[in-house]
Amino acid sequence: EPEVTQTPSHQVTQMGQEVIxxxxxxxxxxxxxxxRQILGQKVEFLVSFYNNEISEKSEIFDDQFSVExxxxxxxxxxxxxxxxxDSAMYFCASSSGGKLFFGSGTQLSVL
Amino acid sequence: DAKTTQPPSMDCxxxxxxxxxxxxxxxxxxxxxxxxRQIHSQGPQxxIHGLKNNxxxxxxxxxxxxxxxxxxxxxxxxxxxxxxVYYCIVRLRSNDYKLSFGAGTTVTxxx
Numbered sequence: 069e070p071e072v073t074q075t076p077s078h079q080v081t082q083m084g085q086e087v088i089x090x091x092x093x094x095x096x097x098x099x100x101x102x103x104r105q106i107l108g109q110k111v112e113f114l115v116s117f118y119n120n121e122i123s124e125k126s127e128i129f130d131d132q133f134s135v136e137x138x139x140x141x142x143x144x145x146x147x148x149x150x151x152x153x154d155s156a157m158y159f160c161a162s163s164s165g166g167k168l169f170f171g172s173g174t175q176l177s178v179l
Numbered sequence: 180d181a182k183t184t185q186p187p188s189m190d191c192x193x194x195x196x197x198x199x200x201x202x203x204x205x206x207x208x209x210x211x212x213x214x215x216r217q218i219h220s221q222g223p224q225x226x227i228h229g230l231k232n233n234x235x236x237x238x239x240x241x242x243x244x245x246x247x248x249x250x251x252x253x254x255x256x257x258x259x260x261x262x263x264v265y266y267c268i269v270r271l272r273s274n275d276y277k278l279s280f281g282a283g284t285t286v287t288x289x290x
Binding site: 072101103105110111112113116124126157159161166167168169170171172173 | 211213215217220221222223224225228272276277278279280281282
């Protein structure tokens, strides 16, 4: 069964460093998303992406964040200058037929 | 999106049916009821969705009341692997629409 894959599964970085989280959505899906979940809290929407542009973003998704689909398969989330509060599990998702399919996540730890 | 209300937690015996309630009294006529679950910090997983008719798939059944103000997700024979947080989400059916996750119901299946 097709699935959304995310790499790396764990990422440790120093505060102020840039990180890129990578995702390979399901191949025939056209809509892509990033969500995050801080430990013990709700799953929060960050951004949705369609046709090579952002279609919606939340208040969390400020200028430190960017998304890109650099080729036909990858979908990336970049955090330019990480803060301690960016530590969270980041989930990528893609959608078809109204259903979202999530990856297993990247655990980002900012030290 | 219409707001949903779910009990914070419930227990279920292994092998028995688990009935998870959800109230969505402000649901509009074109909004669907979706259920997702999240097993211990994995990515959320789609379970089932419906508009007004009852629905069944290999994972669960969804019973929606005639007035559509509430619904019940039924896991017919709960196993230990069904221990998870279950989210009831009301939204328009669209390829591009973010999900808004609440706190959900933490279901613990006990042997």
